[in-house]
Amino acid sequence: MTDTSTMSREAGKGDESMTGLEGFETDQLKGFLKEMLLYRRFEEKAEEAYAIGKIGGFCHLHIGQEAVALGFIGPLRKDDYVITAYRDHTQALAKGVEANAVMAELYGRDSGAVRGKGGSMHIFDVEKGFMGGHGIVGAQVPLAAGLGFAIKYREEDRICVCFMGDAAVNQGAFHEALNMAAIWKLPVLFVVENNEYGMGTAFSRVSALPVKERAAGLGVPAHHVNAQDILATWTLVEELVEKIRAGEGPQYVDARTYRFKGHSMSDPVSGTYRSKDEVESKVKQEDPISLLRDRLFDAELLTEDELAEMDREVRAVVDEAADFAEEAPFPAREELYTHVYSEVNEHGRLFFDGRDREGED
């Protein structure tokens, strides 16, 4: 586990492209740091739990990409929607889903966000506007257009933020959805979490153009941002959200980031597709948490003690989530057949009632 004091100190030094601290309150800046630390500690805990078999299946960590979650979700209202792919833990936390509920879902427990039915890739909390957690690359993009359509249909001023990986821009669903969002001016912010790779395939090998240019021709205004810089990201998102809320239609952002860990827990951090040196240099220089921390130190807005205290607090939240998950009950056997249909018709058989298993045990 990374220790806050051992996180690289070189990060961001002398980088003039970084957004200044002006325009942000000190408390807000410290809040950003603490929030991202929470995401980091949460994912580290998940990694640890996975290693000892507490968590199964596919588990994709967001380590290195924390500023994307915070920067694109933090500026939203509670009633705005967020929808994303399977790399969804920290977006869920950012949208207000309880750490306990997310961790318990990873553990496959009845107290999990979706009662143990979805796991790591399918965290949902409809009340909080967190609309999942989708496992088919690109499939959430039309769904986001639909959420946007519903908002517009009811003449509300909510918006929908739709995350996707860089690999998703090669899916037909992406192009079909952005086209419809553009022609109907749907209130959706499309965000490509451009971490440079789709599993082991560098984006540059599967696209003739950079991510930002892939929306060109569809009529959705495109932007890019250094999404390791929370302040730049936050500033851009506030501006775009305002435009979308004002009815200007969809926006598209190439959010440049980097994945510090393997594609999922079953993959190595580096290997044939990217070198150890590449990863190490990114971790050293582009860790969104270290970048913000050092700027706060340099501006003398944060002390070592405050940081240590922050870290203690978020670790306590994460430890509590792991304890909660550990203690939580597994779903009861009967749950296998619940929630297949939301309406069981009065007549006829829907065939999900366990009759297919009769006499087996």
Added chain:
Amino acid sequence: MQTITYREALNQALAEEMERDDTVFLMGEEVAEYDGAYKVSKGLLEKFGDRRVVDSPIAELGFAGLGVGAAMGGLRPVIEFMTFNFSILALDQVINSAAKTFYMTGGQLPVPMVFRGPTGAALQLSAQHSQACETWYVHAPGIKLVTPGTPADAKGLLKAAIRDNDPVAFMEGELLYNLKGEVPDVEDGDFVIPLGKADVKREGSDVSIITHGKMVHVALQAAKKLEKDGIDAEVLDLRSLRPLDVEAILATVHKTNRVVYLEEGWPYAGIGAQIAATIQEEAFDYLDAPILRVTQADVPMPYAKNLEQIAKPDADRVVRACNRVLYRNGSAD
């Protein structure tokens, strides 16, 4: 009673449900300005405006997915596929998103919507435009499937499908749109046929022809031919395939002890395979003969008129199958 076409019946159902519930909207290719490829949505744009009757780009995966998202957002979309052949592009959203979301969200997020349009063979449209798509939709738990064969069933079942709280695939017969039939008058109040109720389209005691959708008419033709031969066939129209009226299936098996399943689709893992499995599991002792199936030949649909004709199930083949389960040599042989 009014006598209207299958097309008009569907149009009435859509108009009435849109009138009743502002969250219902219709989206698909050519549904608005063109009045629908088969004119099912004729006049709806004028009546409800382009907020609720929406022409989509040719992007089946995209607009099917948009429909699922809109349902997640609290609307009740009716997504029209120009034909279900083209919905194969949309199957990811139908199966991975629409059918699975309620389960995957632990019951948080229902997806109340309808995917509708014609399925099955028309005339000489060959392989890619002539196929029955029921199996693809009925296979996944989480989705419901309705296949009306008459104007009255079309109206009553579409209204029920729109009101249902789950995704419903509603498959119409491409060759049925001009079919006329009696439908209760609009003034006589809401005409809704609940999902999951089969309908005996002809009573009989010697053999049961069980079927769904457009094939109901082929079954009735076959029953007429059999009658001349002194055989009294019962025709059971399942009308909805999920939920499935197992009670009605068992009742007809108990009555005749002989079953022929007639469907437009391919035999392999077809609807008839499921029905046969259910019958042998639950009424094995009532069977006096193996269950036979009459289906499309297990080939992509050919173009040539003569080949198409033999590829499709027809009344004579049903008659022959009935004779076989009755262990007799019928006149159609």
